[in-house]
Amino acid sequence: MTYPRNDPDMDEPIQGNQLKSIVERIERLEEEKKTISDDVKEVYAEAKGNGYDVKILRRVIAIRKRDANERAEEEAILDLYLQAVGETA
Amino acid sequence: MTYPRNDPDMDEPIQGNQLKSIVERIERLEEEKKTISDDVKEVYAEAKGNGYDVKILRRVIAIRKRDANERAEEEAILDLYLQAVGETA
Amino acid sequence: MTYPRNDPDMDEPIQGNQLKSIVERIERLEEEKKTISDDVKEVYAEAKGNGYDVKILRRVIAIRKRDANERAEEEAILDLYLQAVGETA
Amino acid sequence: MTYPRNDPDMDEPIQGNQLKSIVERIERLEEEKKTISDDVKEVYAEAKGNGYDVKILRRVIAIRKRDANERAEEEAILDLYLQAVGETA
DNA sequence: GCGCATTGATGGCTGC
DNA sequence: GCAGCCATCAATGCGC
DSSP: OSSSSSTTTTTTHHHHHHHHHHHHHHHHHHHHHHHHHHHHHHHHHHHHTTTOOOHHHHHHHHHHHHHHHHHHHHHHHHHHHHHHOOOOO | OOOOOOOTTTHHHHHHHHHHHHHHHHHHHHHHHHHHHHHHHHHHHHHHTTTTHHHHHHHHHHHHHHHHHHHHHHHHHHHHHHHTOOOOO | OOOSSSOTTHHHHHHHHHHHHHHHHHHHHHHHHHHHHHHHHHHHHHHHHTOOOOOHHHHHHHHHHHHHHHHHHHHHHHHHHHTTTTOOO | OOOOOTTSSSSSSHHHHHHHHHHHHHHHHHHHHHHHHHHHHHHHHHHHHHHHHHHHHHHHHHHHHHHHHHHHHHHHHHHHHHTTOOOOO
């Protein structure tokens, strides 16, 4: 295992604080993610309550996302081909 | 946020709008989730840049999360026991 | 951890043999997979030697695979919709 | 299996066939890989049906693989040392 | 040595 | 309510 800024003269507490800060930032972000995931579930549940077929709804979302990804993919391929023929993308 | 109940007599276009609203809300939330996920990656990348071992860092996060879950679990069991013996939790 | 056929009267060596057999079958299959993976790498290397752009080649393969998956996906969705409107698929 | 060298003067359609051949060979190999992967899943499923803990089973496989790699690694180092002291490996 | 691509693991959702 | 399935996410390995 390696340690950051392996400098004997360095103030030690700062390293500890830095690590602590990193961990806390990540944990905070993960909490936010969870909150949003829960919101998504809520929306689906509500939709279900309004008579929508959740399974199909999920498919709709997935398809729209896939289409968006495809567009991005096509752009990437185009760039690749342009590079391959010596054009600047 | 409130929503109209699922009324078969309702004007159909409105339902269309409702569906559209649902899809857009979900997609919006998913985008937010992605933004946060990217933020998390950034923090890890930054930590790596500061010499931290990302793999181990992830373990730290995972362990703390597991411990938190376990504590919650223990609390729940404790509450159960307290209720079982007629105590108010 | 649970154990299979937790029967005290059972012949013990058979359990050991069964587990051994499982592990060996998996390891044998994994070896086969590795062989084939190496073959794939060889083909890419050869293609590269013939002047093909491997990165683009990989994209081609990926796109063809994606398209195949999409066709399957569309079939699945069609089935869903048919079911949703009460048709037998 | 042998292949014609990449000759710029070569008839172009043949190159097209060459590309096609490459793609088909790769796709064929990928299919084989998938077949074997499915076989592996089957074995795990069967093991599960016999009461084995799949998660642990996977660990067993992983550990044995790691150990095998380590042994190979040690052999390689040994060979290096033997060569370094003028011994034939 | 880094980034990418594949592969494996985990957790959530659906159907029985 | 649980098992199987699927989708997401992390980890390993490969190539540049």
